[in-house]
Amino acid sequence: MNILITGAGRGIGLELAAFYAKRHQVIATVRNPRHGEALGALRVQVQHLELTQHQSILDLAKTLGDTPLDLIIHNAGVLHAESDLDEVDAFNFAHSIQVNSLGPLLLTQALLPNLLATPTRKLVFISSMMGSMGDNGSGGYYSYRASKAALNAVAKSLAVDLAGDGIKVGLYHPGWVQTDMGGPRALIDTQSCVAGLTARIQELDAAHSGRFLNYDGKPLPW
Numbered sequence: 001m002n003i004l005i006t007g008a009g010r011g012i013g014l015e016l017a018a019f020y021a022k023r024h025q026v027i028a029t030v031r032n033p034r035h036g037e038a039l040g041a042l043r044v045q046v047q048h049l050e051l052t053q054h055q056s057i058l059d060l061a062k063t064l065g066d067t068p069l070d071l072i073i074h075n076a077g078v079l080h081a082e083s084d085l086d087e088v089d090a091f092n093f094a095h096s097i098q099v100n101s102l103g104p105l106l107l108t109q110a111l112l113p114n115l116l117a118t119p120t121r122k123l124v125f126i127s128s129m130m131g132s133m134g135d136n137g138s139g140g141y142y143s144y145r146a147s148k149a150a151l152n153a154v155a156k157s158l159a160v161d162l163a164g165d166g167i168k169v170g171l172y173h174p175g176w177v178q179t180d181m182g183g184p185r186a187l188i189d190t191q192s193c194v195a196g197l198t199a200r201i202q203e204l205d206a207a208h209s210g211r212f213l214n215y216d217g218k219p220l221p222w
């Protein structure tokens with residue numbers, strides 16, 4: 001299989017790349033080559049992608065040409081730590097939407113022919129419980145919550161619109177994971193996270209498509 005993983009230079013993306021590189025052809029995207037150093041130890045193809053720039057998305061699609069992609073994992077994400085109302089910042093809000101919701105949608109649009117060129121046709125989005133309305137009992141984190149809620153809406157619409165093409169859409173919360181974003185107090189390490197996510201991706205079929213699931217398979221409230 002050919003697998004494209006965004007934000008693969010560190011954190012959950014790097015662990016996903018390490019897992020799949022042992023079994024498949026992996027195209028790992030980084031926005032800064034310096035951040036891709038850890039990928040050097042893996043048998044992966046590294047490509048540049050800056051999700052805030054539409055041209056970067058189009059350039060990646062051009063570079064890939066007609067390479068078939070069995071699985072695209074939209075993993076890259078950003079969290080601006082504005083937990084209180086008085087910390088809300090217009091740039092951070094727009095930036096979060098660009099990286100966490102609009103970028104994945106535009107990348108899907110650009111790479112749809114590559115996905116359709118395989119029988120596997122799996123499209124995966126790494127979202128967050130923070131994008132859930134039903135689970136939001138603590139408030140705050142305006143830009144991150146809003147951008148992940150928007151990502152959930154994007155993924156759901158894609159699941160509906162692309163079902164006729166046999167494309168299956170996975171939408172997962174990866175757990176609270178020990179990464180730069182999750183911090184050292186997080187509950188699980190990247191290996192446990194990726195063991196769960198890859199099991200979800202393996203079982204992803206038409207019946208699972210468009211559902212919002214925890215990394216361990218439990219359904220999550222929208």
Ligand SMILES: NC(=O)c1ccc[n+]([C@@H]2O[C@H](COP(=O)([O-])OP(=O)(O)OC[C@H]3O[C@@H](n4cnc5c(N)ncnc54)[C@H](OP(=O)(O)O)[C@@H]3O)[C@@H](O)[C@H]2O)c1
Pocket residue numbers: 006007008009010011012013030031032035049050051052075076077078099126127128129173174175176177178179180181182183186
């Ligand atoms: N860790 C958690 O507890 C947790 C919980 C819920 C959801 N998530 C989600 O899981 C995913 C991975 O998180 P993580 O914990 O591995 O985060 P991380 O360690 O902070 O890594 C984020 C990745 O996204 C990339 N990225 C950021 N901005 C980008 C941009 N503008 N264009 C392209 N790539 C960009 C980063 O690239 P650089 O290295 O170049 O900065 C990095 O590879 C994210 O979508 C996150 O929201 C994480």
